Amino acid sequence: MSLSEKSCTPCRGGIDPMTRQEAERYLRDVPGWELSDDATRIRRSFKFKNFAAAQAFVNQVGELAEQEQHHPEISFGWGHAEVEIWTHAIGGLHENDFILAAKINEAT
Numbered sequence: 001m002s003l004s005e006k007s008c009t010p011c012r013g014g015i016d017p018m019t020r021q022e023a024e025r026y027l028r029d030v031p032g033w034e035l036s037d038d039a040t041r042i043r044r045s046f047k048f049k050n051f052a053a054a055q056a057f058v059n060q061v062g063e064l065a066e067q068e069q070h071h072p073e074i075s076f077g078w079g080h081a082e083v084e085i086w087t088h089a090i091g092g093l094h095e096n097d098f099i100l101a102a103k104i105n106e107a108t
Helices: 020-027 051-068 095-107
Strands: 042-047 073-077 080-085
Touching (some): 080 095
Antiparallel strands (some): 073 080
16 A cells, blocks of 8 residues: 555654654655655655745645644745654654655645
8 A cells, every 4th residue: 555545643652753764765655755864854845836836735735734633844935835744742753754745745
């Protein structure tokens, strides 16, 4: 089953975040995403033709986040948006982060 076919599962903490090696394996399945230097977050920048297109994308990502109950950090402006994902409860990466990234990739 591909990541985009999965659903995020609630993470209440009490587990270790992914190691760098685990995150790098998952990263192969979400083209365009980059691992942070400390391997605790993934992020991707998106380019758009104008502010309205960036805002529409951000709204779409917000809807996905609500559906999955997994909420990224999003910033945007004229012609661009940045999305950063990690699991707050464990202070690092979980499969949920890559599931959401895969779903965002499908939406673009």
